[in-house]
Amino acid sequence: MEHRPFSIELPQRDLDDLRGRLGSTRWPNELKPRGWASGTELGFMQELTRYWLDEYDWRAVEKNLNRFSHFIAKAQGLDLHFLQEKAAGEGAVPIVLLHGWSDSFYRYAHLIERLTTGTDDGGVVFDVVVPSLPGFDFSAQPGEGQISAGFAAASIAELMASLGYERYLVHGGDWGSAVAQEIARNHPDRVMGLHLTDVPFGNMFTIDKAEASEAEVAFIDAVEAWSSKDAAYVAIQSTKPLTLSYGLSDSPVGLAAWLIEHFERLSERLPAREDLVTNVMLYWFGNTIRSSIRYYSEGMDGDWSAGDDADWDGAGDAGSTDGDGTAWDAAGAEWQQQIAVPTAFALFPKDIATPPREYAERFFTVTRFTELEHGGHFAALEVPDLLAADLRAFAAGLN
Structure with missing residues (x-):
């Protein structure tokens, strides 16, 4: 497989167009300040847009991003963007880091x-690979009916093999945890360990609450309560994704408000303004909002419960397959609910809900289960030191 060096270089005309759109934003006619109760706060967005126009320097950010080694590879027949940074010296542990939505690489x-630099106590160092999932950033989007966690998993497993990594760790959160689960399910001989910040959401649909423990029922109830209040984005992105995408593809402020609301709801503290805007810029210049939310409108189909009438999106579309042709339900010959790969969970208090260990153990071979004191859904941006320490501890325990 060819790995073509890649550099982020956005045309000036695109930056000029963005500036014009930001400067001519038409704001919603909100009657009075309501904080974040009805969505991304108006005052926050007005101040962020002022910062975006007057202080944010994309060219400086672009230069900073290009300090990493970027590449484009062909995986599953499509362009896949990834970063690869190697630790100095010998003995580094390969690790692939998988993002989700509403974030990016x-x-x-x-x-x-x-992760790539050494520690004072001689802790584990890593060779790091960070792909952009298919449909995100600078990766191509799969054809109709292809996009799913399974397709992304097959693409990334192919990439890691092409890089010469016979064994590696996989870390993920959000959709990244679902992709990580499928890599481990289909390539247990390659994955030395899984490190996740959540139990992939679809697993919940395999649970009969009548047979669950008290702690598991409390967790499921907490997720359902969150869903009824804060998961309207899932319903829209899975049922009317194109209608939504007209506005988000045309208005940078609209796109930012849509993405940043997710960060506000699920972060102990919002990431820095530069981080928030840079994440939005990657969606904007790649025009990938529509392709990224295909994971909700297409990639969530299928019978996760292996029962007769339960499925993820209520469409009754049992027996869906991933990009590898492997069924996501128990009818697939290769499908196993329990992942045999050693798995660690690093759970952060501001995430959607904290699963009990017995819930995680239904699906994974849990060897480490840590509840951190700070951080949320986007812990790598919020509390990278805590996440790095937990990754090191897990990797050290595997050696």
Whole structure:
């Protein structure tokens, strides 16, 4: 497989067009300040847009991003963007870091160097690979009916093999945890360990609450309560994604408000303004909002419960397959609910909900289960030191 060097170089005309759009933003006619109760706060967005126009320097950010080694590879027949940073010296542990939605490969911008550089106590160092999932950033989007966690997993497993990594760690959160699960399910001989910040959401649909423990029921109830209040984006992105995408593809402020609301809801503290805007810029210049939310409108189909009438999106579309042709339900010959690969969970208090260990153990061979004191859904941006320490501890325990 060819790995073509890649550099981020946005045309000036695109930056000029963005500036014009930001400067001519038409604001919603909100009657009075309501904080974040009805969505991304108006005052916050007005101040962020002022910062975006007057202080944010894309060219400086672009130069900073290009300090990493970027490449484009062909995986599953499509262009796949990735970063690869190697630790100095011998004995580094290969690790692939997988992002989700509403973030991007930029989720790991503050984590990469923390993992590739040595520590005072001689802790584990890593060779780091950070792909952009298919449909995100500078990766191509799959054809109709292809996009799923399984397709992304097959692409990334192919990439890691092409890089010469016979064994490696996989870390992920959000959709990244679902992709990580599928890599481990289909390539247990390659994955030395899984490190996740959540239990992939689809696993919940395999649970009969009547047979769950008290702690598991409390967790499921907490997720359902969150869903009824804060998961409207899932319903829209899975049922009317194109209608939504007209506005988000045309308005940079609209796109920013849509993405940043997710960060506000699920972060102990919002990431820095530069981080928030840079993440939005990657969606904007790649025009990838529509392709990224295909994971919700297409990639969530299928019968996760292996029962007769339960499925993820209520469409009754049992027996869907991933990009590898492997069924996501128990009818697939290769499908196993329990992942045999050693798995660690690093759980952060501001995430959607904290699963009990017995819930995680239904699906994974859990060897480490840590509840951190700070951080949220986007921990790699919020508290990279905590995440790096937990990754090191897990990797050291595997050796």
